[in-house]
Amino acid sequence: MDIRNRNCFGRIAAVVMVLLMFAGCSDGSPGGGDSASSSLRPVAAESLQVIYQDGAFGYITPRGEVAIRPKFDIAYIFRDGLAPVRVDEKWGYIDSTGSYVIEPQYSQVTPFKKGFARVHVGDKQMYIRKDGSQVGELLVDFGYHFSEGQAFVKMNGKYGTIDTTGSIVIEPQYDQGYFFSYGLGLVRVGDRYGYINREGENVVEPVYTEADNFWGSRAKVLVDGKWGFIDTTGTMVIEPRFDDAWSFIEKRARVKRDGKWGYIDTTGTLVIAYRYDVAENFSGGYARVSNRGKWGFVDKDGQEVVPLVYTDVKPFSNGLAPVKTALRWGYVDTTGTMVIEPRFVQAESFHKGLAKVSLKGAQAYIDPSGRIVWSEKPIQ
Numbered sequence: 001m002d003i004r005n006r007n008c009f010g011r012i013a014a015v016v017m018v019l020l021m022f023a024g025c026s027d028g029s030p031g032g033g034d035s036a037s038s039s040l041r042p043v044a045a046e047s048l049q050v051i052y053q054d055g056a057f058g059y060i061t062p063r064g065e066v067a068i069r070p071k072f073d074i075a076y077i078f079r080d081g082l083a084p085v086r087v088d089e090k091w092g093y094i095d096s097t098g099s100y101v102i103e104p105q106y107s108q109v110t111p112f113k114k115g116f117a118r119v120h121v122g123d124k125q126m127y128i129r130k131d132g133s134q135v136g137e138l139l140v141d142f143g144y145h146f147s148e149g150q151a152f153v154k155m156n157g158k159y160g161t162i163d164t165t166g167s168i169v170i171e172p173q174y175d176q177g178y179f180f181s182y183g184l185g186l187v188r189v190g191d192r193y194g195y196i197n198r199e200g201e202n203v204v205e206p207v208y209t210e211a212d213n214f215w216g217s218r219a220k221v222l223v224d225g226k227w228g229f230i231d232t233t234g235t236m237v238i239e240p241r242f243d244d245a246w247s248f249i250e251k252r253a254r255v256k257r258d259g260k261w262g263y264i265d266t267t268g269t270l271v272i273a274y275r276y277d278v279a280e281n282f283s284g285g286y287a288r289v290s291n292r293g294k295w296g297f298v299d300k301d302g303q304e305v306v307p308l309v310y311t312d313v314k315p316f317s318n319g320l321a322p323v324k325t326a327l328r329w330g331y332v333d334t335t336g337t338m339v340i341e342p343r344f345v346q347a348e349s350f351h352k353g354l355a356k357v358s359l360k361g362a363q364a365y366i367d368p369s370g371r372i373v374w375s376e377k378p379i380q
Contacts, residue, residue: 043067045078045096047352049365053376057085059098062353064365064373068098077351080112082130091119093130102132113145116164127151127166136166144179150198152177152185159187161200170200181214182232195219195234204234216248218266227255229268238268250282252300263287263302272302283315286334296336297321306336318350318368329357331370340370 048059048067058070074086082093082101092104093112108120116135118125124139127146142154150161150169159177161170176188184195184203194206195214210222218229218237228240229248244256252263252271261279263272278290286297286305296308297316306313312324320331320339330342346358354365354373364375372379 148180254279322347
């Protein structure tokens with residue numbers, strides 16, 4: 001992520017809440033397994049969707065069947081097999097049956113990632129495993145998730161790293177530390193950024209006023225007001241010449257010159273000309289682009305597969321993308337054909353086979369055919 005937007009942990013609740021818009025049915029009390037029907041076929045935890053009704057959150061399957069009755073004050077989507085849920089101001093974690101794996105006891109938590117999560121204990125944080133056990137005995141001021149076996153943590157105003165046993169690997173000494181990627185971690189010393197390896201040795205000296213983590217074996221760095229890209233040896237492989245730039249996603253980076261955005265490949269070759277007022281990262285092979293307030297999509301070769309005629313668009317998933325006409329949202333396929341006609345007040349990208357929509361005062365889920373598989377109330 002860009003260092004101008006580094007405080008992701010502090011904003012994680014606000015980001016994830018966007019995913020929790022939609023409603024469910026039935027009632028129930030917190031605690032214990034609570035699948036709605038013993039006849040439900042098993043489904044992967046990550047395919048369960050959050051629903052909401054009458055002030056409580058629950059989950060449905062991709063078929064629209066209620067899997068866990070709404071009973072939580074707040075519920076997040078499943079990650080790594082578990083979902084964070086809140087009851088009576090305390091957070092815990094449930095499995096796909098609705099049973100508590102970790103009882104509600106924390107004031108704040110993060111989703112699990114690669115077997116670990118962070119939870120708040122008073123004004124400190126600690127790491128836990130999926131069985132609820134604490135990782136080591138350290139309580140830290142702040143921490144990031146584990147990446148390549150280590151996590152940057154803040155203690156006494158400085159950042160260092162711990163391993164997955166909770167032992168300190170790199171003593172706290174940096175003014176900021178982020179994540180490891182391609183064997184290198186981005187750190188800040190004073191007002192300059194550089195990169196260390198997992199032993200804490202400097203690989204790229206802290207000389208840059210701004211920088212980013214490595215993505216696609218490239219990292220963007222700012223030199224004299226222009227953005228370029230270095231490789232994992234610290235060699236400048238794409239000379240600083242961009243007014244703005246973002247990291248490589250799907251082997252394409254969006255870059256800006258003279259007020260327009262285009263895209264380069266990992267060699268620095270311009271593969272999509274500077275012609276857009278706004279350009280977003282690639283996702284699933286397509287990127288959202290805009291000119292004069294109208295949005296569409298380009299593929300990695302720069303072909304406008306969806307013409308720039310919509311007032312808004314959202315990323316492709318399951319081969320479909322939400323697009324907004326003057327007043328309503330519909331869905332187009334990768335040829336630009338409208339396959340689900342615009343009739344929704346709100347619409348989200350598909351996730352695990354379902355998309356969240358809103359129409360006629362109700363929130364609902366649809367399948368890729370546009371059929372409503374679940375809604376919070378009957379839709380006339």
